[in-house]
Amino acid sequence: MKSSIGQYFYSVCRQATQEFRQFGQKATQHLMRTPLPKILIIVLAIALLIAIIPLAISLFVIFVLLKLFAGMLVLNSRPDKTEQTRKVYIHRRFDRD
Known part of the structure; x- marks a missing residue:
């Protein structure tokens, strides 16, 4: 049985990496459109x-x-x-x- 603290930490880290990845993708798309x-x-x-x-x-x-x-x-x-x-x-x- 996993601890609830470990599950919470895993979900927070997963959400943070997803947010950073989305930010990076948006920044890359914006830079591709910039001359x-x-x-x-x-x-x-x-x-x-x-x-x-x-x-x-x-x-x-x-x-x-x-x-x-x-x-x-x-x-x-x-x-x-x-x-x-x-x-x-x-x-x-x-x-x-």
């Missing part, structure tokens, strides 16, 4: 998208990292403002006396 130059343009567009999207993402990441690195360099090269402020207050205090 070849149009298919070529679609394939080239997909290839360009596959090539350009990773390039754009990587350039974005590189520029963000460069901006962060430049910002760290600028912040580290500045003189310490707290020391200058403290000196100004000390001079003002002694000037009053």
